[in-house]
Amino acid sequence: MTDARVLVDDEGTPRQTASRSRTVLDLVTYRTTRKLFRMWVPFWLLVGGIAVWLARGPLELVLGAVYGIAVYSLVEYLMHRFLYHWEPENRFVRFITADVGRHHMRHHREPSDYKAAINAVQTPVVILCAVLALAVLVMPQPLKAAWLISVVSGSMNYVAQELVHFGTHHMRMTSGLLNVVKRHHMLHHYRNENANFGLFWTFWDRLLGTSYEQVARRETRRRADKS
Template identity: 30%
Template sequence: MVAQEFTVDLNKPLVFQVGHLGEAYEEWVHQPIVSKEGPRFFQNEILEFLTRTVWWAVPVIWLPVVCWCLAMSIERGITLPQLALVVATGILLWTLIEYTLHRFLFHIKTKSYRGNTLHYLMHGCHHKHPMDGLRLVFPPAATAILCIPFWNLAKLISIPTISPALFGGGLLGYVMYDCTHYYLHHGQPTVEPGKHLKRYHLNHHFRIQNKGFGITSSLWDIIFGTLPTQKSPSKAT
């Protein structure tokens, strides 16, 4: 007897449904629904609230932390030219982390109930509903958790004088990334490089989803051979 395929009911909370798709999840999650109205994730109101974040919360919450980190390095004796170099290094380091997370974690292939559920929460929801404006940036709690290993990395690869500035540069890179990501989906850039980045990212969503993992830059796609061919996506709006 052939088991009946599971069908997701889009009118009900999705998170605890998608795991039942099994091997069909990969195909389902990469068939985008282009609508600015996002789906409901949880029946519980508190959990549902925690999944939604307005884009401006990112700079409001994290830019003061960036400034505090830079001030800490200045107090420890770093010069302004050194500060600029370290911050630029931190931003570059973030772009590599951004690429690595997007390619190897956010696009991991899953088929188990837990795997599908976790992947949907991490990134699958963004590919299924790419225009959901309240789920385009990282929730602050998730960012705070990611800050812990990045802070430890900054301390590991640098000296105490510059480690706060290196971390601050990386955090600034993250803020630039999340704000850029939101703008690429909901803004209409009229000049380069904004126009290129929007085409590049929508190409990843609607045409070649296993390439083009950079958001703020295509640098690491070029270096690691995941640069997609350039063609305007047919389904983007």
């Protein structure tokens, strides 16, 4: 099977150029996807179960979940914008950043690489989320359930983003919101790496001025000022 190489036309619309795109069945049977769920589902069941047990009502859980998604999506945007595109030479810096910049830019250089679409190294992320969950031990009782469910929802957001990222590169995603997400990400890869840092939470780009259209307008104005 060949990897689906996706480009964008003059209007920024994604189009397939490979002989075959992947399907949902390919995604769910992919070894890395199965590994993803083997590691995360027990964590979600344990931490989520404790959150439900501690919660005083559903509103507490809903607010905690929304908080977790909002914070994760912003952190992911900031990391993509300021860390993922940085390839430091210093070995210590590469170690403390888990060398994510070099891995991410390798993905940019070979965006159609099937194996790079989902992060296969999940253990550090699970450990980080476990440490965040343990912070509940020093929190006041009224915040415990909301905090735990925010860790669950944030990590679920992370896993969902990994799967959607696979889809943007290797699946057609030609309708509705999926097409919007795919177009947004393909513009980042094939038109301007300094724009569209969000994946499916695209509002951060619009809010913080890094959407493809906003960046293109600024670059056009700069060129006009120089001429």
